[in-house]
Amino acid sequence: MSAPAPRASEEALIARYFAPLAGPGGLALADDAAQLSPSPGHDLVLTADAIVAGVHYLADDPPASIARKALGVNLSDLAAKGATPRGFLLTLALQDDWTEAWLAEFARGLGQASTALGCPLLGGDTVRAAGATLVGVTALGEVPAGGMVPRMAAQVGDRICVSGTIGDGALGLRVLQGVDTWTARLNEEARAHLIDRYRHPRPRLALAPILRRHARAAMDVSDGLAGDLAKMLRGGGRGAWVSVPILPLSEAAHAALREAPGLIDTILTGGDDYEILCAVPPDRVDDALAEAGAAGVSLSAIGVVTADGDAPAFTMSDGTERRFAAGSFSHF
Amino acid sequence: MSAPAPRASEEALIARYFAPLAGPGGLALADDAAQLSPSPGHDLVLTADAIVAGVHYLADDPPASIARKALGVNLSDLAAKGATPRGFLLTLALQDDWTEAWLAEFARGLGQASTALGCPLLGGDTVRAAGATLVGVTALGEVPAGGMVPRMAAQVGDRICVSGTIGDGALGLRVLQGVDTWTARLNEEARAHLIDRYRHPRPRLALAPILRRHARAAMDVSDGLAGDLAKMLRGGGRGAWVSVPILPLSEAAHAALREAPGLIDTILTGGDDYEILCAVPPDRVDDALAEAGAAGVSLSAIGVVTADGDAPAFTMSDGTERRFAAGSFSHF
Structure with missing residues (x-):
């Protein structure tokens, strides 16, 4: 719809910054989809949370911190449900004035958090934001079958x-x-x-x-x-x-x-x-x-x-x- | 970080517009995560694509069409991998001047597409975009174990x-x-x-x-x-x-x-x-x-x-x- 920015293509960026973070199910981010199945006897648990510059974080926060926060807030949901992380998909909408230096730091922070939290990258999408940067994560975890901890089941006296x-x-x-x-x-x-x-x-x-x-x-x-x-x-x-x-x-x-x-x-x-x-x-x-x-x-x-x-x-x-x-x- | 908009809360919007679209694994969107497991003998296939106003669609496209496109582009990826849809998560980042009329039409279109394509809503997140509206979808499908059709395996003569x-x-x-x-x-x-x-x-x-x-x-x-x-x-x-x-x-x-x-x-x-x-x-x-x-x-x-x-x-x-x-x- 509009002329490509005079920067690296989405494909080149993915190969350079995100493919190194891919887990086995992510197929090196070189296919159009990822594969993941729960361990035998387990259910998958899914959650999606996005963070937006100026809403959920400050636009001048360090890019590595922003990446860590985006993954962290999603894995926090998984932890609360009793789930163990299995992987995540990333939707990164970059504001027009993004730089490769910013992206490199973002990817470095994301890689560190992904490794530390045992949650590999499975896939995702990188787009122009036409506004503030947005970092959306869909995280997948697993629980033993039927074991997800619900939100609503508290009883009087608990x-x-x-x-x-x-x-x-x-x-x-x-x-x-x-x-x-x-x-x-x-x-x-x-x-x-x-x-x-x-x-x-x-x-x-x-x-x-x-x-x-x-x-x-x-x-x-x-x-x-x-x-x-x-x-x-x-x-x-x-x-x-x-x-x-x-x-x-x-x-x-x-x-x-x-x-x-x-x-x-x-x-x-x-x-x-x-x-x-x-x-x-x-x-x-x-x-x-x-x-x-x-x-x-x-x-x-x-x-x-x-x-x-x-x-x-x-x-x-x-x-x-x-x-x-x-x-x-x-x-x- | 900023004062809530003088409109319905995120929770009220979800209850009104999106909970009716939830499939069984979506737990009526009243929990913090969704549950989904592949059918026995199947692998899950995952894909995430976002569309942004002014980049992937025109800002004045009908909201029902935008919803249909967001889901459609993701299910197109699943179809290409040989997968049958099982459900999706939605990340909706709304620009500041969104209206409930827009959202109602968006949800109506999303519901129709979801029903027509056999792909129920499992969960998601609604945030302020601080810029153009973004509709991000993570779609989950399944294939018989090992059956995902790869992108890269074409051979000479095919x-x-x-x-x-x-x-x-x-x-x-x-x-x-x-x-x-x-x-x-x-x-x-x-x-x-x-x-x-x-x-x-x-x-x-x-x-x-x-x-x-x-x-x-x-x-x-x-x-x-x-x-x-x-x-x-x-x-x-x-x-x-x-x-x-x-x-x-x-x-x-x-x-x-x-x-x-x-x-x-x-x-x-x-x-x-x-x-x-x-x-x-x-x-x-x-x-x-x-x-x-x-x-x-x-x-x-x-x-x-x-x-x-x-x-x-x-x-x-x-x-x-x-x-x-x-x-x-x-x-x-």
Whole structure:
């Protein structure tokens, strides 16, 4: 429809940057489709998430970080479903002023993440974006047949658990935006930690088998703890009570809260956590927490599923109770 | 990162427009992932293609047509690999000025195409594009184990065959652009035919089992017959000879050629055919053509694979021979 850009062809770019990342099913990216089948006795689990410059990441984020984030947010979904990654397809829509230097760094970061997470490239498409760059990933994982952990099956009395720490990603974005005065008062280590957490989701793949064994329901926290907890419990007249003082926070988040206590709202409702939120029957909580610790990922009980059909209730450090409107944050 | 648009939430849009299209593995789009496994004794085949406003379709194309094209171009890849569709994931990046009326029409067209092609929606993601709308599809199909038809395996002496008619899509785009004087001299029926072919790829799914039985190599023609034939034969010192006078052309394409004989270059190198290009051993050609006809899709032998490692040679109607540089057209 329009003249090709005076740069390498799509085919040349794929051969140079992406073919080296291809797994066996990707056929060296030299065919028109990839092949993949689940291991015997397993189901495939599929998820697709795209990130867009200026919406899900900052346009001047390092290209290797953008690649790592695009893969990470998808594998975070697989981990929450109890799935082991098998491979991914990439849809890369490049804005008009892309450079080969950017693409080389992007591919390098993608290759590192792909190797580290055990998830090879299977195929994809590279197009002109006619606007901001978009990185879309479709990730495929597998679970033992029938073993996918659902989002919606929590029962009253189940303990609500989260992995890692909450709020770092949303605070990291605020640090990068540099508008709030509190961000300047953090030390360099805290700032670096929060930025790293915003840029580099850590899909909690080590939790996948533990979720399959012990969790009744799970999802990843990508749009804020309060909103995603409400999503997990939607329908069926269930609610939740969460104790904010016991929420797992990083040192950096604690430091930010000391500077600006109102940031607790950002921590509870901001996006970009990419931690696991799950509902675990009471008699399984001790095992789940212990096994997670042994697998190198902290898992913390923060509340309980109730028969209260309202938005989840959060008891704050000062003893007051708050409820946040569901969907208070959206990447859309 | 930015304030949500004052419109329905992503979740509400999904529930309203996309959940009704979900197949069984899509879990009503109410979970974070989909489930799908190949039928016993089958391999999954995966492909991902995105179309972008202003690059792969015209921004003012009817939204139902855009949806149909996005799904069609992906299922065309599956058909070329001999695969039967099983489902797809959708990444929809909407430009800022999207309307619910547009989205409703898009979803209606997607639902119709999904039903007609037997390929249910499994999941996906809806995001803001920060630029032009992008519709990305990852399609999953299946073939009997080991049965995927490769792109690269043609052998010298194989007959080169194409389905349907060639060049209509590229001519249809020229009609829509309305710049060329010949377009005004076509009758309304011819114009409508060419536009329809540009907007509505017809994935040749009926050919999938025939390709598995008889084709040594296959791909779909999306970037022009000349360039895609060169791609199919790349490596291994193979070339091709093609007879242009016997190329299958529509009545409308013949009419356009009568007005402007130079359009033969557009027909041979333009994109958007979404027909099947395949290499069939000589002793299988009669069966392949007959079975295709019986399945309701025309398949035509147009040339032969040669031991000449250059770009494919096309003998034109005037007896001259031409070779087109590979990749003469690119959507990138």
